[in-house]
Amino acid sequence: MPRQIFQLKMSLAGVRPPVWRRVLVPAGYTLDRLHRVVQHAMGWRDCHLHSFEIDGLQYGEPDPDGELALHDELDVRLDAVLGKGSRFSYTYDFGDWWEHGLVVEDALTADPEERYPVCLDGERACPPEGIGGPSGYQALLVALADPADFADPAHAALRDWAGSTFDPSRFDAGRTGTLLRRFC
Incomplete structure:
Protein backbone atom coordinates (compact mmCIF):
# COMPACT_ATOMS: atom_id res chain seq x y z
CA MET A 1 0.00 0.00 0.00
CA PRO A 2 1.41 3.45 -0.90
CA ARG A 3 2.51 5.70 1.95
CA GLN A 4 0.25 8.56 2.91
CA ILE A 5 1.67 12.07 3.14
CA PHE A 6 0.14 14.97 5.04
CA GLN A 7 0.45 18.50 3.70
CA LEU A 8 0.74 20.69 6.79
CA LYS A 9 0.66 24.45 7.12
CA MET A 10 2.24 25.81 10.29
CA SER A 11 1.79 29.45 11.26
CA LEU A 12 3.38 31.31 14.14
CA ALA A 13 0.56 32.83 16.22
CA GLY A 14 0.59 36.41 17.44
CA VAL A 15 3.08 37.88 14.95
CA ARG A 16 2.58 40.24 12.02
CA PRO A 17 3.55 40.05 9.25
CA PRO A 18 2.84 36.30 9.24
CA VAL A 19 5.60 33.70 9.63
CA TRP A 20 4.49 30.36 8.15
CA ARG A 21 5.65 27.16 6.43
CA ARG A 22 3.99 24.52 4.25
CA VAL A 23 5.53 21.05 4.47
CA LEU A 24 4.89 17.49 3.36
CA TYR A 59 1.55 15.53 23.98
CA GLY A 60 5.26 16.00 24.48
CA GLU A 61 8.28 14.60 26.27
CA PRO A 62 7.04 13.04 29.52
CA ASP A 63 7.93 15.04 32.62
CA PRO A 64 10.01 12.81 34.94
CA ASP A 65 8.64 14.75 37.93
CA GLY A 66 5.07 14.27 36.75
CA GLU A 67 4.23 17.96 37.02
CA LEU A 68 3.13 18.25 33.39
CA ALA A 69 0.42 15.81 32.32
CA LEU A 70 1.67 14.99 28.84
CA HIS A 71 1.06 11.94 26.72
CA ASP A 72 4.34 10.58 25.31
CA GLU A 73 4.86 11.98 21.81
CA LEU A 74 7.00 8.94 20.92
CA ASP A 75 3.91 6.72 21.12
CA VAL A 76 1.62 8.71 18.82
CA ARG A 77 1.56 8.51 15.03
CA LEU A 78 0.14 11.44 13.09
CA ASP A 79 -2.32 9.25 11.17
CA ALA A 80 -3.71 7.93 14.47
CA VAL A 81 -4.76 11.38 15.74
CA LEU A 82 -4.96 13.58 12.62
CA GLY A 83 -6.62 13.58 9.21
CA LYS A 84 -7.35 15.99 6.40
CA GLY A 85 -8.75 19.20 7.89
CA SER A 86 -7.41 18.57 11.41
CA ARG A 87 -6.31 21.65 13.34
CA PHE A 88 -3.95 21.48 16.29
CA SER A 89 -1.29 23.50 18.04
CA TYR A 90 2.38 23.26 18.92
CA THR A 91 3.86 25.43 21.66
CA TYR A 92 7.60 25.99 21.90
CA ASP A 93 9.48 27.68 24.75
CA PHE A 94 7.08 27.93 27.67
CA GLY A 95 8.79 31.18 28.75
CA ASP A 96 8.46 33.08 25.46
CA TRP A 97 5.36 31.02 24.54
CA TRP A 98 5.67 30.60 20.79
CA GLU A 99 2.38 29.07 19.72
CA HIS A 100 2.04 27.58 16.25
CA GLY A 101 -1.26 26.83 14.59
CA LEU A 102 -1.10 23.74 12.38
CA VAL A 103 -3.61 22.42 9.89
CA VAL A 104 -3.57 19.27 7.79
CA GLU A 105 -4.42 20.86 4.45
CA ASP A 106 -4.40 17.62 2.48
CA ALA A 107 -3.68 13.90 2.62
CA LEU A 108 -1.77 12.70 -0.44
CA THR A 109 -0.18 9.56 -1.80
CA ALA A 110 3.59 9.62 -1.46
CA ASP A 111 5.65 10.11 -4.61
CA PRO A 112 8.02 7.10 -4.65
CA GLU A 113 10.73 9.33 -6.18
CA GLU A 114 10.55 11.95 -3.40
CA ARG A 115 12.37 12.04 -0.07
CA TYR A 116 10.26 13.33 2.78
CA PRO A 117 9.81 15.64 4.62
CA VAL A 118 9.67 18.43 2.04
CA CYS A 119 9.28 22.17 2.48
CA LEU A 120 6.98 23.52 -0.22
CA ASP A 121 6.74 27.16 0.76
CA GLY A 122 6.82 29.70 3.55
CA GLU A 123 7.30 33.33 4.42
CA ARG A 124 9.59 35.30 6.67
CA ALA A 125 12.36 34.30 9.05
CA CYS A 126 11.69 32.73 12.39
CA PRO A 127 12.14 35.15 15.30
CA PRO A 128 15.44 34.85 17.17
CA GLU A 129 15.45 32.52 20.20
CA GLY A 130 14.96 34.31 23.51
CA ILE A 131 13.68 37.58 22.01
CA GLY A 132 10.73 37.64 24.43
CA GLY A 133 7.85 36.03 22.58
CA PRO A 134 5.53 37.78 20.13
CA SER A 135 5.73 41.13 21.93
CA GLY A 136 9.54 41.04 22.01
CA TYR A 137 9.60 40.12 18.34
CA GLN A 138 7.29 43.03 17.51
CA ALA A 139 9.65 45.38 19.37
CA LEU A 140 12.55 43.95 17.36
CA LEU A 141 10.71 44.60 14.09
CA VAL A 142 10.14 48.21 15.16
CA ALA A 143 13.84 48.58 16.02
CA LEU A 144 14.91 47.09 12.67
CA ALA A 145 12.47 49.27 10.71
CA ASP A 146 14.08 52.46 12.00
CA PRO A 147 17.85 52.05 11.61
CA ALA A 148 18.29 55.81 12.05
CA ASP A 149 17.14 55.41 15.65
CA PHE A 150 20.52 54.21 16.95
CA ALA A 151 20.25 56.56 19.93
CA ASP A 152 17.55 54.41 21.56
CA PRO A 153 19.45 51.92 23.78
CA ALA A 154 16.50 49.51 23.87
CA HIS A 155 16.43 49.35 20.05
CA ALA A 156 20.21 48.93 19.92
CA ALA A 157 20.01 46.06 22.43
CA LEU A 158 17.34 44.31 20.35
CA ARG A 159 19.36 44.72 17.14
CA ASP A 160 22.43 43.32 18.94
CA TRP A 161 20.40 40.38 20.26
CA ALA A 162 19.17 39.50 16.76
CA GLY A 163 22.60 39.86 15.21
CA SER A 164 23.74 41.82 12.18
CA THR A 165 22.71 39.10 9.70
CA PHE A 166 19.11 38.71 10.87
CA ASP A 167 16.66 39.67 8.12
CA PRO A 168 13.02 39.16 9.13
CA SER A 169 11.88 38.98 5.50
CA ARG A 170 14.28 36.18 4.53
CA PHE A 171 13.09 32.62 3.99
CA ASP A 172 14.61 29.97 1.72
CA ALA A 173 12.35 26.95 1.12
CA GLY A 174 15.14 25.03 -0.65
CA ARG A 175 17.56 25.41 2.26
CA THR A 176 14.80 24.50 4.71
CA GLY A 177 13.97 21.40 2.66
CA THR A 178 17.60 20.32 2.79
CA LEU A 179 17.63 20.72 6.58
CA LEU A 180 14.42 18.72 6.89
CA ARG A 181 15.75 15.81 4.83
CA ARG A 182 19.05 15.83 6.72
CA PHE A 183 17.75 16.04 10.29
CA CYS A 184 14.19 14.70 10.28
Whole structure:
Protein backbone atom coordinates (compact mmCIF):
# COMPACT_ATOMS: atom_id res chain seq x y z
CA MET A 1 0.00 0.00 0.00
CA PRO A 2 1.41 3.45 -0.90
CA ARG A 3 2.51 5.70 1.95
CA GLN A 4 0.25 8.56 2.91
CA ILE A 5 1.67 12.07 3.14
CA PHE A 6 0.14 14.97 5.04
CA GLN A 7 0.45 18.50 3.70
CA LEU A 8 0.74 20.69 6.79
CA LYS A 9 0.66 24.45 7.12
CA MET A 10 2.24 25.81 10.29
CA SER A 11 1.79 29.45 11.26
CA LEU A 12 3.38 31.31 14.14
CA ALA A 13 0.56 32.83 16.22
CA GLY A 14 0.59 36.41 17.44
CA VAL A 15 3.08 37.88 14.95
CA ARG A 16 2.58 40.24 12.02
CA PRO A 17 3.55 40.05 9.25
CA PRO A 18 2.84 36.30 9.24
CA VAL A 19 5.60 33.70 9.63
CA TRP A 20 4.49 30.36 8.15
CA ARG A 21 5.65 27.16 6.43
CA ARG A 22 3.99 24.52 4.25
CA VAL A 23 5.53 21.05 4.47
CA LEU A 24 4.89 17.49 3.36
CA VAL A 25 5.44 14.83 6.03
CA PRO A 26 4.77 11.10 6.16
CA ALA A 27 1.48 10.42 7.95
CA GLY A 28 3.26 7.58 9.76
CA TYR A 29 5.60 9.99 11.56
CA THR A 30 5.30 10.12 15.32
CA LEU A 31 4.75 13.43 17.08
CA ASP A 32 8.39 13.53 18.21
CA ARG A 33 9.46 13.47 14.54
CA LEU A 34 6.92 16.19 13.74
CA HIS A 35 8.50 18.21 16.57
CA ARG A 36 11.84 18.02 14.71
CA VAL A 37 10.11 19.02 11.46
CA VAL A 38 8.57 22.10 13.11
CA GLN A 39 11.91 23.03 14.68
CA HIS A 40 13.86 22.85 11.41
CA ALA A 41 11.10 24.22 9.17
CA MET A 42 10.52 27.25 11.35
CA GLY A 43 14.18 27.85 12.18
CA TRP A 44 14.14 27.18 15.93
CA ARG A 45 17.17 25.67 17.69
CA ASP A 46 15.35 23.17 19.96
CA CYS A 47 16.65 24.78 23.17
CA HIS A 48 13.36 24.75 25.08
CA LEU A 49 10.43 22.55 26.07
CA HIS A 50 7.51 22.02 23.72
CA SER A 51 4.08 20.41 23.55
CA PHE A 52 1.36 19.58 21.06
CA GLU A 53 -2.35 19.98 21.74
CA ILE A 54 -4.63 17.78 19.66
CA ASP A 55 -8.35 17.49 20.44
CA GLY A 56 -7.80 18.77 23.98
CA LEU A 57 -4.97 16.33 24.80
CA GLN A 58 -1.39 17.44 25.48
CA TYR A 59 1.55 15.53 23.98
CA GLY A 60 5.26 16.00 24.48
CA GLU A 61 8.28 14.60 26.27
CA PRO A 62 7.04 13.04 29.52
CA ASP A 63 7.93 15.04 32.62
CA PRO A 64 10.01 12.81 34.94
CA ASP A 65 8.64 14.75 37.93
CA GLY A 66 5.07 14.27 36.75
CA GLU A 67 4.23 17.96 37.02
CA LEU A 68 3.13 18.25 33.39
CA ALA A 69 0.42 15.81 32.32
CA LEU A 70 1.67 14.99 28.84
CA HIS A 71 1.06 11.94 26.72
CA ASP A 72 4.34 10.58 25.31
CA GLU A 73 4.86 11.98 21.81
CA LEU A 74 7.00 8.94 20.92
CA ASP A 75 3.91 6.72 21.12
CA VAL A 76 1.62 8.71 18.82
CA ARG A 77 1.56 8.51 15.03
CA LEU A 78 0.14 11.44 13.09
CA ASP A 79 -2.32 9.25 11.17
CA ALA A 80 -3.71 7.93 14.47
CA VAL A 81 -4.76 11.38 15.74
CA LEU A 82 -4.96 13.58 12.62
CA GLY A 83 -6.62 13.58 9.21
CA LYS A 84 -7.35 15.99 6.40
CA GLY A 85 -8.75 19.20 7.89
CA SER A 86 -7.41 18.57 11.41
CA ARG A 87 -6.31 21.65 13.34
CA PHE A 88 -3.95 21.48 16.29
CA SER A 89 -1.29 23.50 18.04
CA TYR A 90 2.38 23.26 18.92
CA THR A 91 3.86 25.43 21.66
CA TYR A 92 7.60 25.99 21.90
CA ASP A 93 9.48 27.68 24.75
CA PHE A 94 7.08 27.93 27.67
CA GLY A 95 8.79 31.18 28.75
CA ASP A 96 8.46 33.08 25.46
CA TRP A 97 5.36 31.02 24.54
CA TRP A 98 5.67 30.60 20.79
CA GLU A 99 2.38 29.07 19.72
CA HIS A 100 2.04 27.58 16.25
CA GLY A 101 -1.26 26.83 14.59
CA LEU A 102 -1.10 23.74 12.38
CA VAL A 103 -3.61 22.42 9.89
CA VAL A 104 -3.57 19.27 7.79
CA GLU A 105 -4.42 20.86 4.45
CA ASP A 106 -4.40 17.62 2.48
CA ALA A 107 -3.68 13.90 2.62
CA LEU A 108 -1.77 12.70 -0.44
CA THR A 109 -0.18 9.56 -1.80
CA ALA A 110 3.59 9.62 -1.46
CA ASP A 111 5.65 10.11 -4.61
CA PRO A 112 8.02 7.10 -4.65
CA GLU A 113 10.73 9.33 -6.18
CA GLU A 114 10.55 11.95 -3.40
CA ARG A 115 12.37 12.04 -0.07
CA TYR A 116 10.26 13.33 2.78
CA PRO A 117 9.81 15.64 4.62
CA VAL A 118 9.67 18.43 2.04
CA CYS A 119 9.28 22.17 2.48
CA LEU A 120 6.98 23.52 -0.22
CA ASP A 121 6.74 27.16 0.76
CA GLY A 122 6.82 29.70 3.55
CA GLU A 123 7.30 33.33 4.42
CA ARG A 124 9.59 35.30 6.67
CA ALA A 125 12.36 34.30 9.05
CA CYS A 126 11.69 32.73 12.39
CA PRO A 127 12.14 35.15 15.30
CA PRO A 128 15.44 34.85 17.17
CA GLU A 129 15.45 32.52 20.20
CA GLY A 130 14.96 34.31 23.51
CA ILE A 131 13.68 37.58 22.01
CA GLY A 132 10.73 37.64 24.43
CA GLY A 133 7.85 36.03 22.58
CA PRO A 134 5.53 37.78 20.13
CA SER A 135 5.73 41.13 21.93
CA GLY A 136 9.54 41.04 22.01
CA TYR A 137 9.60 40.12 18.34
CA GLN A 138 7.29 43.03 17.51
CA ALA A 139 9.65 45.38 19.37
CA LEU A 140 12.55 43.95 17.36
CA LEU A 141 10.71 44.60 14.09
CA VAL A 142 10.14 48.21 15.16
CA ALA A 143 13.84 48.58 16.02
CA LEU A 144 14.91 47.09 12.67
CA ALA A 145 12.47 49.27 10.71
CA ASP A 146 14.08 52.46 12.00
CA PRO A 147 17.85 52.05 11.61
CA ALA A 148 18.29 55.81 12.05
CA ASP A 149 17.14 55.41 15.65
CA PHE A 150 20.52 54.21 16.95
CA ALA A 151 20.25 56.56 19.93
CA ASP A 152 17.55 54.41 21.56
CA PRO A 153 19.45 51.92 23.78
CA ALA A 154 16.50 49.51 23.87
CA HIS A 155 16.43 49.35 20.05
CA ALA A 156 20.21 48.93 19.92
CA ALA A 157 20.01 46.06 22.43
CA LEU A 158 17.34 44.31 20.35
CA ARG A 159 19.36 44.72 17.14
CA ASP A 160 22.43 43.32 18.94
CA TRP A 161 20.40 40.38 20.26
CA ALA A 162 19.17 39.50 16.76
CA GLY A 163 22.60 39.86 15.21
CA SER A 164 23.74 41.82 12.18
CA THR A 165 22.71 39.10 9.70
CA PHE A 166 19.11 38.71 10.87
CA ASP A 167 16.66 39.67 8.12
CA PRO A 168 13.02 39.16 9.13
CA SER A 169 11.88 38.98 5.50
CA ARG A 170 14.28 36.18 4.53
CA PHE A 171 13.09 32.62 3.99
CA ASP A 172 14.61 29.97 1.72
CA ALA A 173 12.35 26.95 1.12
CA GLY A 174 15.14 25.03 -0.65
CA ARG A 175 17.56 25.41 2.26
CA THR A 176 14.80 24.50 4.71
CA GLY A 177 13.97 21.40 2.66
CA THR A 178 17.60 20.32 2.79
CA LEU A 179 17.63 20.72 6.58
CA LEU A 180 14.42 18.72 6.89
CA ARG A 181 15.75 15.81 4.83
CA ARG A 182 19.05 15.83 6.72
CA PHE A 183 17.75 16.04 10.29
CA CYS A 184 14.19 14.70 10.28
